Amino acid sequence: MSASHDEDRLLQHEYDGIQEYDNPMPRWWLYIFWGSIVWAALFWFNVPGIGVGEGRIADYDASVAAAAAEFPQPVNTGPDxxxxxxxxxxxxxxxxxxxxxxxxxxxxxxxxxxxxxxxxxxxxxxxxxxxxxxxxxxxxxxxxxxxxxxxxxxxxxxxxxxxxxxxxxxxxxxxxxxxxxxxxxxxxxxxxxx
Ligand code: HEC
The missing domain is CATH 1.10.760.10 (Cytochrome c-like domain)
Structure with a gap:
């Protein structure tokens, strides 16, 4: 951080004695930023292998089927x-x-x-x-x-x-x-x- 101190780019305008820098975002931050946008798009289009299991839609269907098997709807089998x-x-x-x-x-x-x-x-x-x-x-x-x-x-x-x-x-x-x-x-x- 301190090494890049002299590379700070100061913008030319000034308001009430306040000036601002125009420094680029750190590389690592940009990679995470773009990476999460790409990941979100792949996730949205349900690409298998993004996230766990078979993709979010198949995972959801599997969970619903498992829950339906575990908690069957009450059926009126008639009273005794x-x-x-x-x-x-x-x-x-x-x-x-x-x-x-x-x-x-x-x-x-x-x-x-x-x-x-x-x-x-x-x-x-x-x-x-x-x-x-x-x-x-x-x-x-x-x-x-x-x-x-x-x-x-x-x-x-x-x-x-x-x-x-x-x-x-x-x-x-x-x-x-x-x-x-x-x-x-x-x-x-x-x-x-x-
Ligand atoms: C939110 C209101 C409400 C609650 C709570 C409620 N009922 Fe009802 N119940 C009704 C209504 C309204 C009818 C009439 C349905 C119709 O007109 O076909 C009815 C009808 C009935 C009937 C049939 C009556 C007939 O003349 O055939 C029975 C038996 C009954 N309720 C029992 C119960 C029992 C036992 C409970 C509690 C476990 C209960 N009700 C809770 C509103 C309610």
Whole structure:
């Protein structure tokens, strides 16, 4: 650095007593600068051997395929109806279901299932069917265009079953502010009879 001191090229203008040098950038700096531009172009055009692996696009596809294999999309394999009905009278399962319902469902269906944005879950009328299979399918797959999320995507399988059992157990209860019935009344009378 000090060796090149006498080569400093001073520009001829001066403003308020301030003058400036016009020295070239160091060679090593310029090589890195141009090199990174060339590298970026090769990288953008996905030239294999630039960066790791097969090029960025193939690498990305491989990562996505690996993740898809490791975390398969939840498939609705259908509920075990006998187990759901047993859970709907089992206090431990209902306690879990009630906790899940309070956390994820009460905002739209009210804490007691009477309905807010979502329909009343205590009455005998169902938009998507009131059988254990139908309730399970609605909860698992959701009704996305109507605002009912697909809980199979975000809850654990046990939690889905527990909350479905809890919904089954709400049948015939009397919520504080029931929403008017929506959908079709089920042909079977509710357990309480009416
Ligand atoms: C963001 C609001 C929202 C949340 C949260 C929500 N739901 Fe829903 N739910 C809806 C709406 C809206 C409908 C009505 C869908 C339609 O009109 O087709 C619905 C419908 C349903 C139905 C079908 C009712 C019928 O008459 O067929 C069930 C069962 C149900 N929800 C259960 C649940 C459970 C269990 C949870 C929590 C795990 C939950 N919902 C969370 C909005 C919600």
């Amino acid at each position: 109806v006998a187990a759901l009905l047993a859970m709907s009278t089992d206090p431990a399962a209902l306690a879990t279901g009630k906790t899940v319902f309070a956390a994820y469902c009460s905002a739209c269906h009210a804490a007691d299932g009477g309905g807010v944005i979502g329909p009343n879950l205590t009455d005998n009328s169902w938009i998507h069917g009131g059988s254990p299979e139908a309730i399970y399918t609605t909860v698992h797959d959701g009704v996305l265009d109507k605002g009912m999320p697909a809980w199979g995507q975000s809850l654990k399988p046990d939690e889905v079953s527990a909350v479905v059992a809890y919904v089954i157990s709400l049948q015939g209860t009397t919520p504080a502010a029931p929403k008017a019935a929506e959908g079709i009344a089920a042909t079977d009378p509710p357990p309480s009879g009416s």
